[in-house]
Amino acid sequence: MRSSRSLSGVKLGTYYVVHMPEPDDFDFWRERARGLIQCDVPPDRIAWVEPGGSGDLFAHGKRRMPVPPKDAPPVRANRRFVSLARNAALHSDPERFALLYRLLWRLQANPRIMEDKADLDVRKLEELDKSVRRDSHKMHAFVRFRLVEDADENGEGAEHYVAWFEPDHHILRANAGFFMRRFSNMRWSILTPRGSLHWDGETMAEGPPADRSDAPSGDPTEDLWRSYYASIFNPARLKIGAMLKEMPKKYWKNMPEAALIPELVAGAQKRESAMVEKGTLEFEERPETLAAIDKAIHACRKCPIGQLDNHAVMGEGPQDAALMIVGEQPGDQEDQQGRPFVGPAGQLLDAHLEKVGIDRRAAYVTNTVKHFKYVQRGKRRIHQSPGAKEIDTCRWWIESERAIVQPKLILAMGASAARGMLGKTVSITKVRGEPIALEDGSELWVTAHPSYLLRLDGPAREEQARLFDADLAAVKERLEELAG
Numbered sequence: 001m002r003s004s005r006s007l008s009g010v011k012l013g014t015y016y017v018v019h020m021p022e023p024d025d026f027d028f029w030r031e032r033a034r035g036l037i038q039c040d041v042p043p044d045r046i047a048w049v050e051p052g053g054s055g056d057l058f059a060h061g062k063r064r065m066p067v068p069p070k071d072a073p074p075v076r077a078n079r080r081f082v083s084l085a086r087n088a089a090l091h092s093d094p095e096r097f098a099l100l101y102r103l104l105w106r107l108q109a110n111p112r113i114m115e116d117k118a119d120l121d122v123r124k125l126e127e128l129d130k131s132v133r134r135d136s137h138k139m140h141a142f143v144r145f146r147l148v149e150d151a152d153e154n155g156e157g158a159e160h161y162v163a164w165f166e167p168d169h170h171i172l173r174a175n176a177g178f179f180m181r182r183f184s185n186m187r188w189s190i191l192t193p194r195g196s197l198h199w200d201g202e203t204m205a206e207g208p209p210a211d212r213s214d215a216p217s218g219d220p221t222e223d224l225w226r227s228y229y230a231s232i233f234n235p236a237r238l239k240i241g242a243m244l245k246e247m248p249k250k251y252w253k254n255m256p257e258a259a260l261i262p263e264l265v266a267g268a269q270k271r272e273s274a275m276v277e278k279g280t281l282e283f284e285e286r287p288e289t290l291a292a293i294d295k296a297i298h299a300c301r302k303c304p305i306g307q308l309d310n311h312a313v314m315g316e317g318p319q320d321a322a323l324m325i326v327g328e329q330p331g332d333q334e335d336q337q338g339r340p341f342v343g344p345a346g347q348l349l350d351a352h353l354e355k356v357g358i359d360r361r362a363a364y365v366t367n368t369v370k371h372f373k374y375v376q377r378g379k380r381r382i383h384q385s386p387g388a389k390e391i392d393t394c395r396w397w398i399e400s401e402r403a404i405v406q407p408k409l410i411l412a413m414g415a416s417a418a419r420g421m422l423g424k425t426v427s428i429t430k431v432r433g434e435p436i437a438l439e440d441g442s443e444l445w446v447t448a449h450p451s452y453l454l455r456l457d458g459p460a461r462e463e464q465a466r467l468f469d470a471d472l473a474a475v476k477e478r479l480e481e482l483a484g
C-alpha cells in the first residue's frame with residue numbers, strides 16, 4: 001500500500017505537469033513515469049501535455065519533476081505491458097499517456113493485472129495498440145510514391161519520389177525503418193499532416209508537417225501502376241466487403257490504381273468468365289528446369305516492369321557451371337536480342353573477363369531482374385534502375401536458377417545484383433574482394449557493375465577498372481581452389 005505521504009516526501013496535494021517533447025516519445029514518457037512512480041505520485045496528480053496541447057489549464061502544476069529517493073524500489077513492468085504501451089503511445093488519443101501511467105501505477109501493486117481481460121484499462125490499452133498496428137499496416141500497404149524529378153538524357157540525375165499519406169496516429173517516425181529498408185535505393189519523401197520523412201539513400205531526415213498540396217498528385221509512372229494493378233486484380237477473389245475493410249475508401253484518393261476500382265468491380269464478372277475460359281497462370285511452385293524458368297519469366301507480371309513493352313531475358317550458359325555471373329537487368333540491346341550482356345556493358349565485361357583469363361562460355365551469365373526497366377524519351381529507351389521492391393519480387397527467378405545450376409561461386413555485379421543475392425542492400429566498397437558465405441554452401445563475391453565503369457572516364461575509370469580486374473582475378477583464383 002502507498003503511504004499517505006510519499007516516499008520522497010512529495011506532498012500528496014502537489015500537481016505535476018509533464019510536457020511531452022514529441023507526441024510519440026515513449027522513452028521520454030517511460031523515464032518520467034518511472035521517476036514519478038518512485039516518488040509515489042498518484043495518477044490523478046499528473047497532467048500529461050502533448051506538444052501544442054494546452055499547459056495553461058495546469059498553470060498551478062509543477063513542471064519540475066520530483067527527485068526519487070536513492071532507496072526507491074525499482075519500477076516493475078512486464079514485457080507485455082511494455083510492448084503494448086510502446087505502440088499505444090503512438091495513438092492520437094490525448095488520454096493515452098495518462099492511461100499508461102495509471103496502468104504502470106497499478107502494476108506495482110498487482111503485477112498480474114495485464115492478464116485480466118476484463119480490466120477496463122487493459123482493454124483500452126489493447127484497443128489503442130490494435131488501432132496503431134492497423135494504421136501502420138495501412139501505411140505500409142497504401143503509401144504510393146510519385147516521381148517528381150527525373151533522370152536526364154543519359155539516365156543520370158536525381159529521381160525523387162514523393163508520397164502523401166494521412167495517418168490516423170503518430171506512426172510516421174516508428175515506420176521510418178520499414179520504408180528505409182524497403183525503398184533503400186530510392187530517394188524519397190513521405191509527407192503527412194503530422195510531419196515528414198526524407199531519405200536520400202543514406203540518411204533519414206525529419207521535416208515539418210506538410211499539406212496535401214505539397215505533394216504531387218500524379219505522374220507518368222501512375223499509368224504503369226494502374227495497368228499493373230488491373231493485371232493483378234483477380235475478379236475470382238473479389239469480395240467487396242473485405243476489400244473495403246482492407247483498403248478503406250479514405251485511402252483511395254492517394255492511390256492511382258484506386259481510380260480503377262469501380263471500373264474493375266463492374267467488369268469483374270465478365271473478366272472472371274474470360275479468365276476461366278483462358279485459364280490463368282500462377283507461379284507458385286518452383287520451376288524445375290531452366291526451360292521452365294524461361295517460359296515462366298516471359299509470362300511474369302508480378303511487378304510493373306513486366307508491363308512495359310519488353311521481353312524477359314533468360315540467363316545463359318552451362319547448367320553445371322561452377323561460376324554464376326549476375327548483373328542487374330537486361331539493357332536495351334539485351335532486350336532486343338534476348339540474351340544477357342550483349343550490349344556495351346556486356347562487351348566491356350567480356351574484355352575484362354578475357355584479360356584475367358575467365359572463360360565466359362564456362363560461366364552461367366544472368367540477371368537479377370528479368371525485364372528491362374526504362375522510360376521512353378522520344379525514340380530512346382532510357383535505363384531505369386529497378387527499385388528494391390522490384391528486385392525482391394524478381395528474386396524468385398534468380399533463386400530458381402541458382403537451385404538448378406548450383407554454382408560454387410556467384411559473382412554479383414553492382415548493388416542490385418548484390419541485393420538480389422542477399423535480400424538486403426550492401427555497400428559495394430565495403431563488401432567487394434571478400435567471399436560471403438551463402439546458406440547453400442556457395443560463395444558470393446560482389447564487385448562493381450561494368451556499366452558503372454562505362455559512366456566514368458580518365459583516372460577515375462582507370463582506377464575502377466583496376467579494382468574490377470582485381471576482383472575478377474580473385475574470383476578466378478578462388479574458382480581454381482574450389483575446383484582443386
Ligand code: URA
Nearest residue numbers: 327328329330340341
Ligand atoms: N546490364 C546488366 O546488368 N545486364 C545485362 O544483361 C546488360 C546490362
